[in-house]
Amino acid sequence: MMRAFIDLRPLRVSPAFRRLWTGQMLSTFGGQLAFVAVMFQVWDETSSAAWTGAVGLSKALPMILLGLFAGAAVDRFERRRFYLITTTGQLVTAGLMASQLIIGSVPVGVLLGLVAAQASFGAASGPVARTVLPQLLPRDLLASGIALNRIAFQGPMLVGPAVGGLVVSAWGTGVCYLIDCLSFVAALYGVLGLPRLRVEAVARAGLREVRDGLAFLVATPVIRGALITDLAATVLAMPVSLFPVINAEKFGNDPRTLGLFLTAIAVGGVAASVLSGAFTRLPRHRVVMLTGSAAWGVALVLFAFAPTPWLALVFLALAGAADTVSVVSRSTIIQLHTPNELLGRVTAAEQIVGQAGPDLGNLRGGVVSQLTSPVASLASGAILCLVAVAAVAASTPGLRQPAPEEQLVD
Missing domain, CATH: 1.20.1250.20 (MFS general substrate transporter like domains)
Structure with missing residues (x-):
């Protein structure tokens, strides 16, 4: 029966994976709170389903337009440094969204621009996050590591939206953005624990690649x-x-x-x-x-x-x-x-x-x-x-x- 439970060996055998996994889980939780806050803020300011639909579009377009080029860049540059750049970009954009605690709410167009900017960095950090796993774990633990990553994604998805709603109700959207910003600090801490991840670099990250x-x-x-x-x-x-x-x-x-x-x-x-x-x-x-x-x-x-x-x-x-x-x-x-x-x-x-x-x-x-x-x-x-x-x-x-x-x- 014990063999049916999730295999925790990747967390034991690889301190770098354990640190990265923890940071990713916390940043996913913060992202769920921020998503609830964005949806609430956009609806509160516009009362328009079209504008709330634009939130999804602002997240999806960078992924579609930049995803393959980001993947080529991941194969071109040293991956730990690339991961640090993309995570720092997400942290900075989350900080700009959290600045609304001080300056007040920004126009909806500006907010969606920040969402798109963060999604652009996410379009690059997603592929590089997937590439580091084979260099942190032995091949026989890859499936277990991927399952652990899955639960680090699903757990926050299960509780994050409900918590986000409570936080917005009690303290406003700005606190959700602040929590999201702090969660990216945890993600950055996880990336800093990675070893150098070299690849056989392609000539350039362009259309040919x-x-x-x-x-x-x-x-x-x-x-x-x-x-x-x-x-x-x-x-x-x-x-x-x-x-x-x-x-x-x-x-x-x-x-x-x-x-x-x-x-x-x-x-x-x-x-x-x-x-x-x-x-x-x-x-x-x-x-x-x-x-x-x-x-x-x-x-x-x-x-x-x-x-x-x-x-x-x-x-x-x-x-x-x-x-x-x-x-x-x-x-x-x-x-x-x-x-x-x-x-x-x-x-x-x-x-x-x-x-x-x-x-x-x-x-x-x-x-x-x-x-x-x-x-x-x-x-x-x-x-x-x-x-x-x-x-x-x-x-x-x-x-x-x-x-x-x-x-x-x-």
Whole structure:
């Protein structure tokens, strides 16, 4: 039974990883508080859903426009120094947002500009954060390290928004921004504990290097299949945009139920992370990823037809758990099969897929719901997800077999 719990050995064997992991968890928590504060401030000043939607756009555009170039830069420069620069940039922008405690609220356009600036530094820090793991941990602990990173992300996601709402209510948005700024001090402390992380540098971080990274991705069936599987799960079967209308049509439009829908996915994800030893120790990361993606689709089909709110919450929790299994396994596959000199560019592509896919999936769900019905939109997307996962598995034999390095961990 103990083997089912999350493997904590990476925290014991690598002080640098432990320090970095702690800083990342604290900065993620601060980021959740800041997001709640931004949304509240924008709505309070504009009373416009279009402006609150612009918050997501200001975060997504830098990721899409700069992500691949940032990945090439990660493969070009010494990674510890690059990580320090990007984390310091996030700290500075968080400090500028916190300065509203002194100068008062800034115009919405300025606030969104700061959000976009911080997201630009985040577009660069995301790939470099992924590349350091193989240099801090032995290969047999990579999956466990990725699972620990996952729980460092999901834990703050579970409690951060609620805490952010309480802080805004009690002390205002400026205190949330201040906490976010302080959390980046913790992140910077974690990065300072890293050793020098040298790479075989590419000539320059330009279009040619981006093209080389994409060419490797396309030419490597296992990595290509892993990313396509993630796109299938998120673009075809992302349910979040349908939560309000499903709650209204099936469950009486109770706002408490709507909030629990979002929480249920996070609860399932955290539970899967806590019990991640059950799958990170398995020898077949590829098969585990396919199984997790298929289970996501099945759980969402069941959610679409759930007759009661509590049963719907159970299926959403199962979906959240399946998502974590898939994400951890996919990241492990990419880390194990990408040469160090290409890791920045490939993980940048993974980051774009992981963040843009859900946005596109929510858009697809809303459009199809308008043309059909919410249940039809969700159920059809989940079924298409299952078909796509089966097609990827059938067309990529390497995903159905363990690689030589995917050995069972004692």
